[in-house]
Amino acid sequence: MFKKDTPPLPPDLDRFALERRRFLSEGAVYGVGAASILASLGLSRYAVAQTAAAPAGGGTGPAMRPGMPPMPPEPKVSQPAPLHDLKGKVAYVTASSDGIGLGIARAASNAGMKVCIGYRNEERLKAALPLFKDGNAGVFPVKHDVTDRDAWAKVLEQIKAQYGRLHLVVNNAGSKLRAQVSKATAEDWDNAVAVNYTATYNSVAVCLPHMLEHGEGSHIVVTSSMSGLLPGGNLGVYTATKIAAVGLMEALRVELEGTTVGTSAFCPGGVNTDNYIGTGEINPYRAKNPPPAGGPPRPPGPPPGMDPLEAGERVMNGVINNDLFILTHPEYMPGTKQRFDAILDSEPHESFPPDRAKMETRVLHAGIYAREIVHRKKKRKSYKSVTV
Amino acid sequence: MRKKTPTAQTRTTPDTANNNPAAGSVKNLDAALAIDTTPALGRRRFLGTSMAALGAGTLLADLGLARYAEAQNATPAPAGGPPPGLPPRPPEPKVSQPPPLKDVKGKVAYITASSDGIGLGIARAASNAGMIVVIGYRNEERLKAALPLFKAGNPGVFAVKHDVTEREGWKNLLDQVKAKYGKLHLVVNNAGIKTLRQASQAKYEEWDNAVAVNFTAIYNSVATCLPHMLEHGEGGHFVTTASMGGLLPGVNAGVYTSTKIAAVGIMEALRVELESTNIGTSVFCPGGVLTDNYIGSGEENPYHPPNRPNGPPRPPGPSPMMDPLEAGERVINGVVNNDLFILSHPEFKPGMQERFDAIMLSTPSVETPIPKERVAYEKVVLRCGIYPREIDHRKIKRKSYRSV
Numbered sequence: 001m002f003k004k005d006t007p008p009l010p011p012d013l014d015r016f017a018l019e020r021r022r023f024l025s026e027g028a029v030y031g032v033g034a035a036s037i038l039a040s041l042g043l044s045r046y047a048v049a050q051t052a053a054a055p056a057g058g059g060t061g062p063a064m065r066p067g068m069p070p071m072p073p074e075p076k077v078s079q080p081a082p083l084h085d086l087k088g089k090v091a092y093v094t095a096s097s098d099g100i101g102l103g104i105a106r107a108a109s110n111a112g113m114k115v116c117i118g119y120r121n122e123e124r125l126k127a128a129l130p131l132f133k134d135g136n137a138g139v140f141p142v143k144h145d146v147t148d149r150d151a152w153a154k155v156l157e158q159i160k161a162q163y164g165r166l167h168l169v170v171n172n173a174g175s176k177l178r179a180q181v182s183k184a185t186a187e188d189w190d191n192a193v194a195v196n197y198t199a200t201y202n203s204v205a206v207c208l209p210h211m212l213e214h215g216e217g218s219h220i221v222v223t224s225s226m227s228g229l230l231p232g233g234n235l236g237v238y239t240a241t242k243i244a245a246v247g248l249m250e251a252l253r254v255e256l257e258g259t260t261v262g263t264s265a266f267c268p269g270g271v272n273t274d275n276y277i278g279t280g281e282i283n284p285y286r287a288k289n290p291p292p293a294g295g296p297p298r299p300p301g302p303p304p305g306m307d308p309l310e311a312g313e314r315v316m317n318g319v320i321n322n323d324l325f326i327l328t329h330p331e332y333m334p335g336t337k338q339r340f341d342a343i344l345d346s347e348p349h350e351s352f353p354p355d356r357a358k359m360e361t362r363v364l365h366a367g368i369y370a371r372e373i374v375h376r377k378k379k380r381k382s383y384k385s386v387t388v
Numbered sequence: 389m390r391k392k393t394p395t396a397q398t399r400t401t402p403d404t405a406n407n408n409p410a411a412g413s414v415k416n417l418d419a420a421l422a423i424d425t426t427p428a429l430g431r432r433r434f435l436g437t438s439m440a441a442l443g444a445g446t447l448l449a450d451l452g453l454a455r456y457a458e459a460q461n462a463t464p465a466p467a468g469g470p471p472p473g474l475p476p477r478p479p480e481p482k483v484s485q486p487p488p489l490k491d492v493k494g495k496v497a498y499i500t501a502s503s504d505g506i507g508l509g510i511a512r513a514a515s516n517a518g519m520i521v522v523i524g525y526r527n528e529e530r531l532k533a534a535l536p537l538f539k540a541g542n543p544g545v546f547a548v549k550h551d552v553t554e555r556e557g558w559k560n561l562l563d564q565v566k567a568k569y570g571k572l573h574l575v576v577n578n579a580g581i582k583t584l585r586q587a588s589q590a591k592y593e594e595w596d597n598a599v600a601v602n603f604t605a606i607y608n609s610v611a612t613c614l615p616h617m618l619e620h621g622e623g624g625h626f627v628t629t630a631s632m633g634g635l636l637p638g639v640n641a642g643v644y645t646s647t648k649i650a651a652v653g654i655m656e657a658l659r660v661e662l663e664s665t666n667i668g669t670s671v672f673c674p675g676g677v678l679t680d681n682y683i684g685s686g687e688e689n690p691y692h693p694p695n696r697p698n699g700p701p702r703p704p705g706p707s708p709m710m711d712p713l714e715a716g717e718r719v720i721n722g723v724v725n726n727d728l729f730i731l732s733h734p735e736f737k738p739g740m741q742e743r744f745d746a747i748m749l750s751t752p753s754v755e756t757p758i759p760k761e762r763v764a765y766e767k768v769v770l771r772c773g774i775y776p777r778e779i780d781h782r783k784i785k786r787k788s789y790r791s792v
Binding site for chain 1: 555586587588589590592595596599603604607608610611614632633634635636637638639640641642643645646647648649650652653654656657658660661662675676708709710718727728729730731732733734735736737738739740741742743744745746747748749750751752758759761762763764765766768769770771772774775776778779782783
């Protein structure tokens with residue numbers, strides 16, 4: 001039934017049996033010759049079609065559309081973690097005087113990094129600074145609005161003047177605007193796009209040339225959300241911009257895989273951001289200041305979300321390992337799987353012209369995912385090991 | 389006594405887990421998980437490390453996710469509210485949204501950038517399906533070449549000059565359409581920037597322009613046209629032309645792929661918001677379509693000169709890419725069926741599967757048990773009902789796209 005040259009997979013790799021069974025039961029979904037194209041892309045594991053051998057002579061078919069930019073060289077193995085040793089390196093975490101950003105900054109500091117804290121509110125910064133341990137490497141606050149491109153250039157200059165080099169940028173600033181796309185004002189929309197999406201591009205436009213120039217391993221992270229993979233909340237402006245942020249990091253991985261700069265999208269679920277800092281302590285800034293008028297009431301005890309310091313340690317662990325997706329909340333994965341299944345089920349059950357597939361060859365798969373799968377199968381240390 | 393391995397046992401009973409999600413006790417876990425009903429590795433990892441014996445399985449079962457994570461524990465779900473201050477969820481329908489624009493005949497469609505390319509294919513397909521078509525254009529020459537392609541007997545065609553990034557322009561457009569035809573039922577956000585720039589090398593204006601056209605223009609269309617559609621109450625539909633690059637960002641052109649991923653995301657978010665109304669949403673993700681030189685059914689595009697001054701040389705004959713008219717027919721078919729994802733190129737499926745597997749395999753291993761309270765707290769966002777309903781919707785038999 002299967003092509004003879006397709007060896008049976010060990011049971012734990014045979015993840016696509018259902019899919020394959022469906023293909024087979026519906027007849028030749030992939031036309032003659034098409035299967036060999038997919039096989040040549042390393043995708044035969046995903047699509048074993050019942051088909052005759054490829055046409056004799058291998059018919060090269062029409063060439064790719066002319067005028068396309070060249071693809072970067074395709075590495076055989078996943079990108080080696082550019083920032084596998086954090087000690088003494090310099091991190092810049094935007095919006096890190098509070099919330100998840102503070103957790104990331106503290107975890108980075110505990111891992112031996114010099115940490116630049118992006119902030120906008122002086123009071124919050126004052127409350128945050130004593131939380132960094134005395135013996136840690138330096139902490140350097142910079143006032144910064146991430147939507148301001150000139151300010152990005154200034155911040156980079158300040159960091160270079162203070163520490164010489166920048167190795168890690170965590171785009172953590174985010175707008176948690178609770179608006180629906182169908183009801184948001186133009187101003188709300190533009191602001192959310194600027195903070196949650198374009199600000200990450202800004203950081204790349206400004207910091208990437210510096211990172212490539214100094215040539216030491218570097219990394220760019222964006223704090224997205226599980227909403228960036230599973231848009232379940234009724235908050236379209238938030239989810240649409242967070243999905244966009246995840247997509248940008250994937251696109252950047254394609255572009256930067258051959259360089260010394262890694263990329264990660266951090267997608268947390270529930271984290272205690274508003275009232276508690278790491279290890280369950282009350283956030284000193286929030287303890288002094290009542291919740292904003294009109295806002296939700298402050299719950300009496302710690303909510304059951306993840307501790308921000310733990311979230312930060314998981315981010316640092318993702319950086320060390322150069323994980324493309326830093327996921328922390330496994331309870332979201334069944335829902336995410338459902339989303340992916342809905343997309344895959346939407347593909348038409350038809351055959352396609354093999355010549356078309358030949359022209360599309362370069363976009364039929366993205367090597368970053370195949371390599372990420374291999375990367376994820378490796379044994380790794382606990383996220384707790386990042387603290388030195 | 390011969391020890392039967394769980395795999396050998398389950399190979400012969402492939403559908404047990406699917407039919408009987410509650411059957412699993414911790415003892416049978418291995419056997420249950422070796423069944424290939426869904427990609428098993430991800431599920432096994434997920435269940436083996438996290439959900440089993442934590443009680444969270446019951447919660448997931450409550451959410452209708454039992455197929456994905458069989459309940460392992462009978463403990464009732466703990467009480468716990470969602471985070472305070474979240475806006476209320478819209479009512480959760482039991483079945484997928486009925487197609488709001490099931491009958492397109494005589495309805496009014498506006499397609500942005502439809503004097504050429506895929507947009508022209510969609511406009512012609514809409515016209516052939518009996519719709520009144522409003523063509524958004526920017527270039528008069530292209531429009532002149534496109535107009536004769538609409539069949540003489542079809543309902544009216546009306547052209548409006550429109551830059552989709554201008555919010556005032558959207559208001560003017562809606563006023564003109566209302567003045568001419570009274571109502572607007574279908575908006576196809578087809579205008580797009582095909583810039584092949586890398587996100588790591590793009591200039592500020594290139595990025596801003598791509599975000600404005602490929603992403604924010606969709607918001608603009610909703611902000612302007614949705615209130616009108618809800619007001620006239622006859623059913624409406626929003627479509628966005630994204631790309632397979634929006635589901636599988638394999639090209640080395642990050643500005644394009646990341647804005648297209650964003651466009652897919654906004655349509656999913658809109659489905660969540662609008663599912664209980666009579667406004668449908670779809671995102672069209674085509675692969676290769678003949679856009680530059682040919683119009684529907686293999687005819688040469690009368691506008692395009694043989695070789696554009698700075699463009700790539702024109703291939704000598706028709707290429708094997710999809711005909712834009714066929715692409716348009718598939719879009720109108722997706723509208724008629726209210727498909728959330730209108731996909732047209734099955735050859736991309738294995739690559740997409742690979743991307744989704746990479747994400748699923750990034751699920752963290754659980755070093756400390758997941759607190760049940762946390763799962764209860766996150767309950768409101770742990771699943772998104774639009775997807776199981778879309779899966780059900782896709783199981784319904786349907787007519788060929790050619791029937792439109």
